[in-house]
Amino acid sequence: MKGSITISDTIGTIGIIGLILLFITQIIPGMLSVIVEKFSSYSAENVARQLSNLITVSGSATHKIEIVYGEKAEVPSDYQKTEEVLYKIQIGSRTIKVIPKFKVNYAEKSSSTQYFAVNLPSEEYTDVNSFLIKKEILDGESTYAFYASKK
């Protein structure tokens, strides 16, 4: 028929199969990649390792140092990725335990405990995502402090 398009069942079926193939081969892997990358950055394991290392290496400053982690930096940074997730932080006996609070089911809920090598007072923070590590010398002794807040 002139000026008309006929959509047959065959064409429809082929279209649907094409859509499903596109979904399986292109869209799902892309989405999974984004999800995995995102949750690797936000994971308890990553945040605990980063924080424990930063706490320890703050001790290599000879006078005073302040290290901020998790705040949205003015310059885009690949490792400061905590602004979208809240964490519970427990510090004691030179260990830091990080427990994330993810809103989605597919994120790993497990916590991570990591060691650091300097003295910090025992503390606990809930629902935080921005961290500050301070080292200074008071009365000739290195003193360390850890602060956490929600941004």
Place this chain on the structure above:
Amino acid sequence: MRRKNKGIVLTISAVIEGLFVTGVLALLYWMFLSRVLEVHVVVSEMNAERHAINLANVLISSEKLAYEKDGKISRGILDSTKLDNVFINKREFLSDVRVYLEPKDIGIGYPNTLNLIWVLDLDSCQDSDCDGWMASLSGPVTLEGLKPVKFTECLAENVKLDQWGSNFRFYFGGIFGALWQPQDIEKCIKNANPLGVKSFFTWSAISSSGLPVLIRYPDGDLHIGRIKAGVGEWA
């Protein structure tokens, strides 16, 4: 059945089919995310090596070991007087190995860990035998059943001072002799490990070669040296 219509027309059934397929795909995707998928993060790295390097970096900046002038700490310059006070001199160590393995608390050291520190004065070396200081730094023990003391006692019992000749020597970059052979340490690790606890020890060349330092003596002399941190962790 063939459907023919004028212009660009989708039949009601085609629209319903499309919506149905889209709905099924969305449902499958939702079920995949909420019921099937769970993202686990596994970080693979040489934790003990990283800790050893961090520990050495903290020590060379610490007021407990570094040379201070007018209240300013000189990073990387270790004060021999402070080393004498905090660490065990090699000569004392030779008289009793257990002295070295008694942990010293200077507020620096990883928990559940054997933090072994060597400082060598490379300018004093004669026939590959150098003066130096050693210490085992203490850290909290939080793992149930872990007994680092048992481990260090085992190490003390297995020291072989004459392994590379008649003199005790440090192991350093393959030049000097070793205190313990790997099999001795592995035996001691097994003895001290509670069930389910893993151990990680620094073996690589990174931590074996240590960090370069200067050692300042009371007369103002500066000697070239090295600080090495050996870390054995339980987790």
